Every structure is written in structure tokens, then in C-alpha cells.
Amino acid sequence: MAVTMRDVAIVARVSPKTVSNVVNDHPNVHPDTRARVQRAIAELGYRPNHSARGLRSGRTGVIGLAVPELKQAYFAELADAVIAAAAKRGLSVIVGQLGGDREHEIELLTHGLPQTDGLLFSPEQLGSEDRDLLADVDFPLVMLGEWIFGGPTDHVTMHNVTAARSAVEHLISLGRRRIAVIGAHPEDETRQLGPSNLRIQGYREALAAAGIEHDPRLERVVAPWHPDDGAEAARELIRSGLEFDAVFALTDALALGALRALGEAGRVVPDDVAVIGFDNIAISHLANPSLSSVDPGRAEIAEMAVGMLVERIEWGTGSSRPARLHKAAFDVIVRESSGGTTVTAPTEPADAAQALNG
Amino acid sequence: MAVTMRDVAIVARVSPKTVSNVVNDHPNVHPDTRARVQRAIAELGYRPNHSARGLRSGRTGVIGLAVPELKQAYFAELADAVIAAAAKRGLSVIVGQLGGDREHEIELLTHGLPQTDGLLFSPEQLGSEDRDLLADVDFPLVMLGEWIFGGPTDHVTMHNVTAARSAVEHLISLGRRRIAVIGAHPEDETRQLGPSNLRIQGYREALAAAGIEHDPRLERVVAPWHPDDGAEAARELIRSGLEFDAVFALTDALALGALRALGEAGRVVPDDVAVIGFDNIAISHLANPSLSSVDPGRAEIAEMAVGMLVERIEWGTGSSRPARLHKAAFDVIVRESSGGTTVTAPTEPADAAQALNG
DNA sequence: GCGCCGGATTACCACGTAGTAAATCTCCTG
DNA sequence: CAGGAGATTTACTACGTGGTAATCCGGCGC
Known part of the structure; x- marks a missing residue:
């Protein structure tokens, strides 16, 4: 059986309660006593029993x-x-x-x-x-x-909305005007505040602010966000014949799939199509080309x-x-897929997005 | 305070111990009693206290x-x-x-x-x-x-050794003869059984079995396995001017870096260089090209x-x-980076690799 | 010298559960 | 209907800890 406070108490010639007091750093323990108890603890290798502590205190840690x-x-x-x-x-x-x-x-x-x-x-x-x-x-x-x-x-x-907006603004700053989105969810009364719709909103805000016409056909649905479907969505986009010079993927996993699909179709990233993802997962900077992304903090x-x-x-x-x-606070991390230098966006005032959440 | 067995016992008009017996599925509890206790449990929303159970039984679950x-x-x-x-x-x-x-x-x-x-x-x-x-x-x-x-x-x-061997045999089966390895660790007395050296051993075994000359310069050191260094190791390999037509990366993260470096250098995967990794992490099949790998089970x-x-x-x-x-048991998963069809290797008899571990 | 103050230590107990062993009940045999 | 085996239920207790309140002790003021 494990060493208990009782065992320590016997060795240190004090009561179990005093051992408890030492272990819990209670005031009013004589320094000599404290030292003696600590020596006994070390000697016996005492470790507190978390179950007992949890039972007594109601906390498990x-x-x-x-x-x-x-x-x-x-x-x-x-x-x-x-x-x-x-x-x-x-x-x-x-x-x-x-x-x-x-x-x-x-x-x-x-x-x-x-x-x-x-x-x-x-x-x-x-x-x-x-x-x-x-x-x-x-x-x-x-x-x-x-x-x-x-x-x-x-x-x-x-900051889904603002971060997405910043990501798209970054694409716009590269001169892109036909920006596709991969990962939209069907509009749905109960789910209108899901991450997809919030990020889509940021996308639309960025377009509107830049005076770019919004083409709904560029919003490609992937729901739910199964990473494998990112590539398929990008393939459909390409097959559709729609013109586009950038892709905003709503997660990095979708973006990686999109990079694949673009590669297959012979579109060069970022020259033909700039790509940015969202989440900044660790492998994104190992992608080929390395993937720009929004780091959500x-x-x-x-x-x-x-x-x-x-x-x-x-x-x-x-x-x-x-x-x-x-x-x-979020960061827009620019890598090869949207070639440029690193840009860091400051935290927005919370109000802007907060208004969405009521 | 939370509901305890005592509370349940009162409602069910039995002793706390009987409640305990019901909760723990003890035999010899009368069906009627059991039902009555279960009703009380449901009614009161009783949930066992894990700390107390842990204290009493010595198990925490x-x-x-x-x-x-x-x-x-x-x-x-x-x-x-x-x-x-x-x-x-x-x-x-x-x-x-x-x-x-x-x-x-x-x-x-x-x-x-x-x-x-x-x-x-x-x-x-x-x-x-x-x-x-x-x-x-x-x-x-x-x-x-x-x-x-x-x-x-x-x-x-x-099965580090055998799995690595199978991976390299796969590369050999594609006709590759100059097979580089990325992720070797310096030979080290105390670490000779690390995964790197075991996989390297499998690599050498495969070469030997196929009668391919072993060129130590093709074993590129990356230690420890920081994924970012995979690309750098591949770049060095390319700069070295050594001829190679395949890369066996000892982890998928290293392999992804290698894919990057090969792409930068204009080497086409798998036509110029076939690549296979190890670990079969989820994103490997999203890589561009998708990454062959060893699934370690x-x-x-x-x-x-x-x-x-x-x-x-x-x-x-x-x-x-x-x-x-x-x-x-492991699988060799063949994807685009070493273009071919899926191959599944059966489990080896444990002896082969076991002998290494004495 | 007495009593009080406050720091230091202690006794006692309860937290909720489950093991042990004893008590009680049920049903069957003769 | 007594006796008893086996099924069912129960009383009691300990698991290790920490809160509460009581006790102990040395030093101080009067």
C-alpha cells in the first residue's frame, strides 16, 4: 500500500493533521516541525492521494x-x-x-x-x-x-468575420478580383452562426469594401468540412469554367486539397491562382507551395x-x-501560396464581430 | 451537494450498500429491488462519485x-x-x-x-x-x-525494420536503384535502437537483398526529426550533385519537406524521383502529389x-x-508520390525484428 | 504569580463508496 | 413444522484527506 500522511506523521512524530498542514502550506506551522515533516516526506517518498483529496475537497485537479x-x-x-x-x-x-x-x-x-x-x-x-x-x-x-x-x-x-475579411483583403491587395471560396455551408436558419457562414460574411465584406462584384457561383459548398472534399470542390470549380484568380479556403485542410486540385489542372500557385487557408495548422508551411493561412490565435x-x-x-x-x-487576436500568415511578405493584423475591436452574436 | 448513494437508498427504502450492489451489477440482488433502486437513481439523477470510488477501490478509471x-x-x-x-x-x-x-x-x-x-x-x-x-x-x-x-x-x-524494408522494396520494384534516405541519425552507441536506426537497417537490408550497392552518401542526417529540416536535407542532397531516383523519408513530415524541396528544384515526383514516407499521417494523402507512406498500424x-x-x-x-x-501489422500505402497500386504487406513473424531487441 | 493571548498542534470527524461478515429472508426437504 | 441451504440484505468499517474546534504551551502584562 502507498505511503499515507499517517505514515509520514509517525516518522516525523507529529499528527497526521500537521502533515496535512505542511503539505498544504498552511501558516502557523513551526519551521522546525515543517522541516522535520518534509524530511519524513522525502524519506518515505510520500505522494498525496488525489482520490482522497478529491473526496474531501470536492476538487480533482x-x-x-x-x-x-x-x-x-x-x-x-x-x-x-x-x-x-x-x-x-x-x-x-x-x-x-x-x-x-x-x-x-x-x-x-x-x-x-x-x-x-x-x-x-x-x-x-x-x-x-x-x-x-x-x-x-x-x-x-x-x-x-x-x-x-x-x-x-x-x-x-x-475573430471569424474580421480574420476572414483580412485574409480576403490580403488577396485583393495582390490585385486579385475573382476570388473563390471553398467550404461554404448551405445557408441554414439554425446554423447561420457557424464558422463557415461567419467567414463567408468576412469574405463578402472584404469584396464589398473593395467594390468588387460578388459572384455567388464562386462560393463553393463543402459541408461538412471533410478535408478530402476540398480537392473535389476545387475540381468542380475548375470544371465549371468560371474565371478565378484566387481561392480562399475556409480551413487549411480544404486549402491543401485545393492546392492538389489546382496542381492537377496545371494552374500555378500563386501565379495563376493565389491561395489562402484558415487555421494555420502546423503542416501548412510544409505544403508545396507553402500555404498562406489565418492564424486564429x-x-x-x-x-x-x-x-x-x-x-x-x-x-x-x-x-x-x-x-x-x-x-x-489573429494573424494573417503570408507564405508562398499567396507570395508576399508576412503581414500581421492587429486585433480588431471586439464590437464589430460581437454584433453578430446576439 | 450532489446526490449520493445514501440519498438513493432512502428513496428506494434499502440500505446504501444495496444501492452500491445495484450500481456495480452484483449478483444476488432481487430483480424487484434492483428495479426499485434503478428507478430511484433515475429519479434523483444519481451519479457515482469517482473520487470516493477511487479512494475505496484504489482505481480511478x-x-x-x-x-x-x-x-x-x-x-x-x-x-x-x-x-x-x-x-x-x-x-x-x-x-x-x-x-x-x-x-x-x-x-x-x-x-x-x-x-x-x-x-x-x-x-x-x-x-x-x-x-x-x-x-x-x-x-x-x-x-x-x-x-x-x-x-x-x-x-x-x-515493425520498423521490416516495414522500412518493405517501403524500400516497393521503391526498388519501381525500378529505382539510387534511393536516398532522409532522417538518418548519427550512429550512437546508446541510441542504436532508435526508430531512425531501425528504419535505416530495413533500408540497407532491402538494398542488400536486391543486390544494390549501398552508398552512404545517400543517407542524409536529420537529427532530431524536426520536420522543417526535411526540406533542408533534401536541398542539400540536391546540391550535393549525387544522382538519386527515389527518396525514403523516415517520417511523413520529413517527406513533405522533401516534396517541397524537390518541387523547388524542378524534379518531378514521381517521374524523376519517387518518394515514400513513414507514419501515414492523415494529411499525407492531401499532399501534392499525394504521399506514399508506411502505415504503422x-x-x-x-x-x-x-x-x-x-x-x-x-x-x-x-x-x-x-x-x-x-x-x-503494417501496410505500405502507395499513392502518387511513388505512383502505383496499393500493396498490403502481411505481418512478418515477430522473430525477425525481435532479434534486434535483446 | 496568575491569567490571558495567540501561535502551534492535535483529536475528531465526515466526505461517498465498497469489502467483510453477519443478519435476515425464502423456499425446500424430510 | 423444524432444519437448513442459499439468496438477499444489512451493519459496520476503512480508504486518505482536510475542516472544525479543542487543547497545549510559552511569554507577556499586571
Whole structure:
């Protein structure tokens, strides 16, 4: 059996409670006693039992992170950042995969993940129509991503509209006028605030601001965002005979597929067609040509999300503070696929996009 | 406060212990009683307290997975598979990132991850010289990867030698004779069993078997395997003026870099140079051209590793059963970069590679 | 010299669960 | 209808920790 406080107490000739006080850095422990206890701890190799601590204190020191699938690079990198941010605060992370299963996602909201003090949740199947589910959540929760806005829950996300707009403005600044989009979702009452539609909105805003005519035929549907379909969408675009000199792909995975399709068709990137993606996943700069992308500020998202969750955990579920919405600063990363020099866009005032989310 | 067994017991008019028996599916509970208790559980929304259960039973129902970095696609996909395999068995997974820090890795082996029943560990900095560390481990542990062989611990890995050999044999079958390797590590007494050297060995075996002269200058060093360096290694290879008609990159990330460099230099893949990687990460088939690769059998690795760990957990640390070594079946996935049709290699008899690991 | 103050330490207990062993019930045999 | 085997249920307890409140002790003021 493992070493307990009791064992340490015997060796240090104090009570178990004093050991507890030393371990928890309580004041009012005599320095000599503290030293003696610490020596005993080291000697015996004592390690606190987290289950017992959790039972007694109601905290496990573990938070949950729920994503659709870790094998999607975006979520893997998000998890990487979340785990790092949690580790800074001495928290462990249980990662759950919901596999895009709506039932699982609903179940998760009603019960949370076992063994955890709180949950970071990036849903894929829930939409703003499920907002009511959030009202009944009785554990600390911070939502990630763009499916549910305006709920009663803390929410960390990215500047979809403005970042997309900046990406398209970058393409326009290269002189491109016929800019296609890959990854549009059909307009849908309940999903109008999904990431696709927000980014499409940024695209349209950029066109409008530049006085470029909006050609709906250049908005190519890929729904849901299966990366394999990016190439197919680009092939259809090419087959359609429509003229275009740039592609804005709404995720990097779609963009990589588009690069393939363009290559097959003999279109040179970026000379014939400039391409930019969204997410800035790690392999994008290894693509051939390397892929320009919008970096959504993953580290900041993770840091803020963990910070908010910790606050909620520490305040307890009782106090109902108002929900907060945070959007991370983004960067437009210019690489070979839209040849140019690196440009960094400052964070926009949150108001602009915030207005969308009511 | 949450609903406890006590609360359920009162509503169901039984003792708390009977509730426990129902929850744990004990035999010898009267069907009527069981039904009554289950109704009370549903009515009150009772959920077991995992901390208390863990305290009482010594099990947490959580296993740990420690990898260098989740943002490396290989580890993300491994984690994906491990989490899925664990979920099948009702286990949660805490994912830890050691960031390639040797001190962290050693610390992990001495204490394990808190809150977990056992650990799956894929080290990066430990080598066979650290084998002794494993002897003192007092928690269920299954090692993953290729750094430590012959330790006293269960170990799940891939057929590095044979799989690499098959990859090179594939290149040879295309008529290639000047086959370069990207990702060799300097020969090093303590690290001779690292994945690099094992794969290099497979490469040399394939050449030897085909009667092709081995040119050491075609073995290009990239150590450690930073993906960005793959392109640079390929550029150096090109600059060297050495003739070559194929590249075997020891990871897909290196291969993607090589595709870039070859493209820059105007070498057409696969016509001028055939390329194959190793790991079969998800984005490889989106590369341009799509990347041939060796699929190391991630799902099988995860499944076996979790299975072994569960066995160790259930047997308890007391019983010292002999350590097992399992190598997953691999596939050679042929895509455009080495144009051809898909080939599946059967699992080799374990002996061949096993002999290396003594 | 007495009593009080406050720092230091301790006893006691409860957190929610499940193992153990004992108690109780049920049904069958003779 | 007694006896008993087996099924079912229960009382009791410990798991390791930390909150609460009580106790202990040395030094100080009067």
C-alpha cells in the first residue's frame, strides 16, 4: 500500500493533521516541525492521494477537454495548447472525443466528464438552437468554437468575420478580383452562426469594401468540412469554367486539397491562382507551395479558456457571474501560396464581430 | 451537494450498500429491488462519485498517455486511437505532454501521472541506457515507441525494420536503384535502437537483398526529426550533385519537406524521383502529389497497448508476469508520390525484428 | 504569580463508496 | 413444522484527506 500522511506523521512524530498542514502550506506551522515533516516526506517518498483529496475537497485537479476528433490537426493543436495552459496551473486534462455525434454532445452537457472539475467543450453538432441546453449545466463550463453564441456560458473563440475579411483583403491587395471560396455551408436558419457562414460574411465584406462584384457561383459548398472534399470542390470549380484568380479556403485542410486540385489542372500557385487557408495548422508551411493561412490565435484561446474555467471553478457554480465572450487576436500568415511578405493584423475591436452574436 | 448513494437508498427504502450492489451489477440482488433502486437513481439523477470510488477501490478509471507533443500529427493520431480504445473499455485518458524534456520523462517514470491507474508512455529522450529506470516502476506501465527495448515492461511498437524494408522494396520494384534516405541519425552507441536506426537497417537490408550497392552518401542526417529540416536535407542532397531516383523519408513530415524541396528544384515526383514516407499521417494523402507512406498500424498499437495496460491494472502490480512485446501489422500505402497500386504487406513473424531487441 | 493571548498542534470527524461478515429472508426437504 | 441451504440484505468499517474546534504551551502584562 502507498505511503499515507499517517505514515509520514509517525516518522516525523507529529499528527497526521500537521502533515496535512505542511503539505498544504498552511501558516502557523513551526519551521522546525515543517522541516522535520518534509524530511519524513522525502524519506518515505510520500505522494498525496488525489482520490482522497478529491473526496474531501470536492476538487480533482483535472479538467476535461471535449473535441470532435483529435486526429484533425486543428483540434490536436488546440489540445496541445490547452494541455500546456492547464499544466501551468497544475491541472491535468482528460481529453474526450465525441466523434461528431450529436447524442454524445448533448449527453456531455447534461453530465460533464466524470472525474473533472470543469469542461472545455468544442462542439460540432450543436448549434445556437441548442442554446437552452446550456442553461441547465450545473458544472463549470467554457465553450470553444463558433457553433453556439449568446448562450449563458463563458465562450472563447476567434475573430471569424474580421480574420476572414483580412485574409480576403490580403488577396485583393495582390490585385486579385475573382476570388473563390471553398467550404461554404448551405445557408441554414439554425446554423447561420457557424464558422463557415461567419467567414463567408468576412469574405463578402472584404469584396464589398473593395467594390468588387460578388459572384455567388464562386462560393463553393463543402459541408461538412471533410478535408478530402476540398480537392473535389476545387475540381468542380475548375470544371465549371468560371474565371478565378484566387481561392480562399475556409480551413487549411480544404486549402491543401485545393492546392492538389489546382496542381492537377496545371494552374500555378500563386501565379495563376493565389491561395489562402484558415487555421494555420502546423503542416501548412510544409505544403508545396507553402500555404498562406489565418492564424486564429490558438495559444491565446487556450490560455483564456483555461483561465476562465479556473475562475468558474474557484468561484463555485453557485455564483452566477455574467457570461463572458473572448475572441483571440489573429494573424494573417503570408507564405508562398499567396507570395508576399508576412503581414500581421492587429486585433480588431471586439464590437464589430460581437454584433453578430446576439 | 450532489446526490449520493445514501440519498438513493432512502428513496428506494434499502440500505446504501444495496444501492452500491445495484450500481456495480452484483449478483444476488432481487430483480424487484434492483428495479426499485434503478428507478430511484433515475429519479434523483444519481451519479457515482469517482473520487470516493477511487479512494475505496484504489482505481480511478483513468489512464495516462504521455507523449512529447500533441501537435505532432503522429502523436495526435496515436492519442486519437488510444482515447478511442480506452473509451471502449470505459476508461478516460489524461494526456500529458513532456515536450521532449528528459527530466520530465524521468520524473514521470518515477511517479507516474497523478489520478491514473496506469500509464502509456511514448518517450523521446530516453534510450536503452535508461532501461534500469523501468525496473523500479511501481505502477502499471506500457511503453510505446522504439527508444527502449528489452526492458522489464510491456512494450507495443511497430515493425520498423521490416516495414522500412518493405517501403524500400516497393521503391526498388519501381525500378529505382539510387534511393536516398532522409532522417538518418548519427550512429550512437546508446541510441542504436532508435526508430531512425531501425528504419535505416530495413533500408540497407532491402538494398542488400536486391543486390544494390549501398552508398552512404545517400543517407542524409536529420537529427532530431524536426520536420522543417526535411526540406533542408533534401536541398542539400540536391546540391550535393549525387544522382538519386527515389527518396525514403523516415517520417511523413520529413517527406513533405522533401516534396517541397524537390518541387523547388524542378524534379518531378514521381517521374524523376519517387518518394515514400513513414507514419501515414492523415494529411499525407492531401499532399501534392499525394504521399506514399508506411502505415504503422496505429489502431492496432493503441488497441494492444490499452489492452495490455488494462491487464496489468487488473492483475495488480504485485504479480510480475513476464514483459510482452507486441508489434503491430503494417501496410505500405502507395499513392502518387511513388505512383502505383496499393500493396498490403502481411505481418512478418515477430522473430525477425525481435532479434534486434535483446 | 496568575491569567490571558495567540501561535502551534492535535483529536475528531465526515466526505461517498465498497469489502467483510453477519443478519435476515425464502423456499425446500424430510 | 423444524432444519437448513442459499439468496438477499444489512451493519459496520476503512480508504486518505482536510475542516472544525479543542487543547497545549510559552511569554507577556499586571
